[in-house]
Amino acid sequence: MLIWAYTAILAWSVATAPAPVMPPPEPMPSPEQVMAVPPALRAQLQRQVIGDGGPGRQRLQRLVAFLFDPSGLGMTYATDATLTVEQAYRLRKANCLTFTLLTVALAREAGLDVHAQEIDDVVAWRVEDDVVYRFNHVNAQVVIGRMRYTVDVARDEVLARHPPEPISDRRLLALYYNNRAAELLADNHPAAAAPYMAMTLQLAPRYASGWANAGVLNLRQGDRRGAERHYLEALALDPTHAGALFNLVTLYRNEGDEADRARFQNRLEKVQKKDPYFQFLLAMDDEKQGDYAGAVQHYRRAIRLYHDDPRFYLGLARAYRQLGEEHHARRALHYADALSRDAEAAEQARGAPLRN
Known part of the structure; x- marks a missing residue:
């Protein structure tokens, strides 16, 4: 589950x-x-x-x-x-x-x-x-x-x-x-x-996501200026906050403010390009669409940004196999297995997890 x-x-x-x-x-x-x-x-x-x-x-x-x-x-x-x-x-x-x-x-x-x-x-x-x-x-x-x-x-x-x-x-x-x-x-x-x-x-005045979410609530209540103010407050705390950037882009697009939309769109794209998990999500979407070559490119980009997550390599192996590139698939699976073992050993060194 x-x-x-x-x-x-x-x-x-x-x-x-x-x-x-x-x-x-x-x-x-x-x-x-x-x-x-x-x-x-x-x-x-x-x-x-x-x-x-x-x-x-x-x-x-x-x-x-x-x-x-x-x-x-x-x-x-x-x-x-x-x-x-x-x-x-x-x-x-x-x-x-x-x-x-x-x-x-x-x-x-x-x-x-x-x-x-x-x-x-x-x-x-x-x-x-x-x-x-x-x-x-x-x-x-x-x-x-x-x-x-x-x-x-x-x-x-x-x-x-x-x-x-x-x-x-x-x-x-x-x-x-x-x-x-x-x-x-x-x-x-x-x-x-x-x-x-x-x-x-x-309780948490420096919690950027709280300010971004407050902006969403403002917008649902019809307070567009309040929403803008809260999104900007979130960005003052975290200039790379993707949620606040996305919401500002949407707000300015709906208002026809092309200059501000383009400015924050550019910032959002820079954040997304540096986010390995955004690239991971793009890769999974490529897989769903049957674009396995595109998935390979996005998985490889995610790995370049962060190479310690075994699930990036598992996704890469899936995409390679769909393309018939079995050698590359096996190589990706080898890295995934090695990273999984390393992560398990590190967790044991920190202390045993307890869960249901």
Whole structure:
């Protein structure tokens, strides 16, 4: 099953038609309420995880089992389940962001040293109602002595160039509010999304994707100047932010502002040419269209930009085989296999991953 974190959603264009009207959302929780552990959950955690004591690794193993086993919480995955800890406990479902919130909150209750981590260049996309969503990924890391253990329900599905970076609780909460804003906007509740977006920016004022997403919300509310202002704020924080650049290009094109459109289009193209994962996506699109020679060119360009991802070589091997170039295909597969072994060895050296 393809499992992607519903975090740091990056909207690259704006829906032109309203989505179906959904039931009114619940009131926005405070930051303290998002990670609060309800008494019933704390009592169950005490019985099944904390009560038996033991060293940290044993408690961590019991916690992971508690999260997923039917005898514990029996959590199930749901893409749109951006929930508080209390809601996740009540509904027994979560996406990757909610799993991380839950893991961090419960690990601390169990006396473990834990923090969230973020990967901000995951290759995961969804297109819905003319809106392109790009996903980031979060997981939890538990530190026990010199060992670091990753609790990640989507570890094998994440395609990213850089290792995860530790983030504060404040940043993790900002991602929660950002996600909820995006979900409410997708459900045609822009007014309800607005306070979530405001809280995102309050908690993480230097979060470029938050400002870009605020611009998308502005546009859905008919505030074109506000959208422009927020896209430009995102670019002030991150001049290479592809989402803000894309949205500005679209905004200026719709307004007939050819000079500004061309200026930001040029910047966007420069960013895309340097992005190995954009080249990877172009290569996959070439494959879908049956243009295997084009796929080879884009996979090779992705490899020139970043040569440590085995999946670039796997794609290259597929394309070569479609072209009947078996020697080149076998060579690409050899590199993919070597990189996969190296990545596995490096992960073992960092500390064993724990997941369901």
